[in-house]
Amino acid sequence: MGSRERRAREKEARTEHILGVARTLLLKKGLHATTVNQIAKLAELSVGTIYLYFKNKEDIFAALQEEGLMLLNQKIVAAVSAAATQQDKVRAICSAYVEFSETQSSYYDVITYFLSTSEQFFPKRLKTRIDRIGSRILIYCSHVLEAGIEAGEFRKVDARRHTIWLWGTLNGLIQFRKMEATMLQKESYRKIVQYALDNFLDTLVVK
Amino acid sequence: MGSRERRAREKEARTEHILGVARTLLLKKGLHATTVNQIAKLAELSVGTIYLYFKNKEDIFAALQEEGLMLLNQKIVAAVSAAATQQDKVRAICSAYVEFSETQSSYYDVITYFLSTSEQFFPKRLKTRIDRIGSRILIYCSHVLEAGIEAGEFRKVDARRHTIWLWGTLNGLIQFRKMEATMLQKESYRKIVQYALDNFLDTLVVK
Amino acid sequence: MGSRERRAREKEARTEHILGVARTLLLKKGLHATTVNQIAKLAELSVGTIYLYFKNKEDIFAALQEEGLMLLNQKIVAAVSAAATQQDKVRAICSAYVEFSETQSSYYDVITYFLSTSEQFFPKRLKTRIDRIGSRILIYCSHVLEAGIEAGEFRKVDARRHTIWLWGTLNGLIQFRKMEATMLQKESYRKIVQYALDNFLDTLVVK
């Protein structure tokens, strides 16, 4: 009987579908302005059905966030493995991150949306679960720097702090994308990121 | 007649008062949980009166943001003038910024709250007005770098880009404060900021 | 300024009005089937207005109950003072109680409705407040029996227990009114009450 299997697959497909719609709405209208009724309508489902797949409105968005962080993690790991030198690995991380913020912009926005949403919406329970995934990524990137140091390719910096610095920088600069037209005066934020990365590597690479 | 004057002054005082209350509530409860009725009650005014001074709930929070940016601008200018060397001026900017984000955390949060809130809450009209104030600050900081370059104290970097890089970094790292307990593993984000600044200056200062 | 006064009076009138509508609906449809929307509609008010006068659906019905118990208390006290002999006072209590259950049947039903609604709907807080009013009535009735005993009109019974017995009996029998057509086979429950009271007094009065 593939019936049970088919059911399971359909269930997952439906879940994905709802999540997709929710993501779209969240990013178009923001967290609070996105209502369950809207999600239902856009998903062409009844409200009740939404609640069959998710316990809560909260649950929907938490799922979205986890999904996003997982995906980011994968992208970074993949990018790093494809790179040869340690310096290239660092560049790869940045590219992966920036690219993720663009191609998966919906996910990226959801993540930062909640990063900056201090405990107001999410209960601690969900917050920490998500922070943990973030930590995993952080540790992974630190390892890359450490490897570079051990390989003699990088100077003996504080790997952890350097990583946090890099990450903060990326987050901060990516946020400026929304201001390309105004504050950046039409200069592509990507060029700024590239500029920052080059300078960052200057502090790191042994010459 | 000083009567008209007095009235104008009273009007402004009232406006300030409402804004103060709104800020308090916004930061305690978040944007959505702050209701006009609450503002009215805490301000010991009637709801109607609030609408006499502000067209909208939206308007209240936009005013809050402008106020905040103005204040930030002042702080930075003051900090810079107090510093002697160009390097100190840069350090002063950072301190001022981080301090502002802590001591005037209410204002800082309001600013970033909306910075990261893509057109969700504010109509474009308000957004650009705010970006413009941001630009002014940016330009001011660029001038400090340029002055340092001209003085031979700094290397011939791209002042504008270096400034944006710095600002992005600061913003990004300040956001991590919320994660001191989790992702930063109890390390003070301030130390991270210091670490980043030292490294940043390494890319800038002529040795 | 009678303005503030008038406001207060209007406010109370409105409250009464809502309570009246709520009572009507509660008794016609039961607690759960009575919705705030219905109350609003029947009261020709908007839902929001209902919530201006009552914090909760719960609050509405609690108010109803207290009102009812207060009224009952008054009726009993009045009836007792009008009676001459102790025996007459006891009869007066019963009459008052039964009459209350008929003429103020709405109130009576609300009271017993909640008496029998074990903590499911009301939080303890409200339950005990109401029980307290009930206790007051109970004590008052006990005093009548005690007075009769002291006057040598009644036998030396346990006044408190005799009172509870009487009250239980009345409650139990009044409940049968709903079954006049079926279980009582068309005999008026009032006659049954009369019969019970006569026999009850036989256990009490010194002959």
Added chain:
Amino acid sequence: MGSRERRAREKEARTEHILGVARTLLLKKGLHATTVNQIAKLAELSVGTIYLYFKNKEDIFAALQEEGLMLLNQKIVAAVSAAATQQDKVRAICSAYVEFSETQSSYYDVITYFLSTSEQFFPKRLKTRIDRIGSRILIYCSHVLEAGIEAGEFRKVDARRHTIWLWGTLNGLIQFRKMEATMLQKESYRKIVQYALDNFLDTLVVK
């Protein structure tokens, strides 16, 4: 073929099973909070199946009530047959009733739940069917009193009315159990029942 038989037996067993679950839930959570989905889950059946055995949610609870009254009837008959004197038979009825209200409190509550629920939940059709079973119990008890009168053990009272009085009293007092902590001031309601019964028998027994 025993097949048809077996099927009938299985059907009945299933019905009993559902009823059992429904009773459990009803008493744990109250009528309104008990949902058909819950019943299905606890019964390890699908919702659809529930609707195969019962037309309605209403139907389930009506069946529950009938079951309960049947059981009560049995208990009373059994208790009476075990008693020797007529007085003991009356005491036996009371004990049986009070005990039923305690040990089978689930059933008792269901019965009174709906007794006091004027046509709110049940359509007349169901109400009268239930009243009829109640009547049967009433008549049976009357017979006990009549037998006592005929035996010269009881005074020549109106057997029917005396029975209703007794029953009303029991019901009324049992309701007070919920108020042991408050209105009864920690005195066991059972003692009150005993007290009432003793006094009741005083009006009945020939001395």
Added chain:
DNA sequence: TATGAATGAGTCTTCATTCAT
């Protein structure tokens, strides 16, 4: 100017019932 009672559309969530498989 100032008030604050009133509005009502809109929020999240529940649940009895149906029906295709």
Added chain:
DNA sequence: GATGAATGAAGACTCATTCAT
């Protein structure tokens, strides 16, 4: 017979905004 996913009307409650006083 049995399943359980899907429905959608209905529930309690909120809140930005208006307007008669």
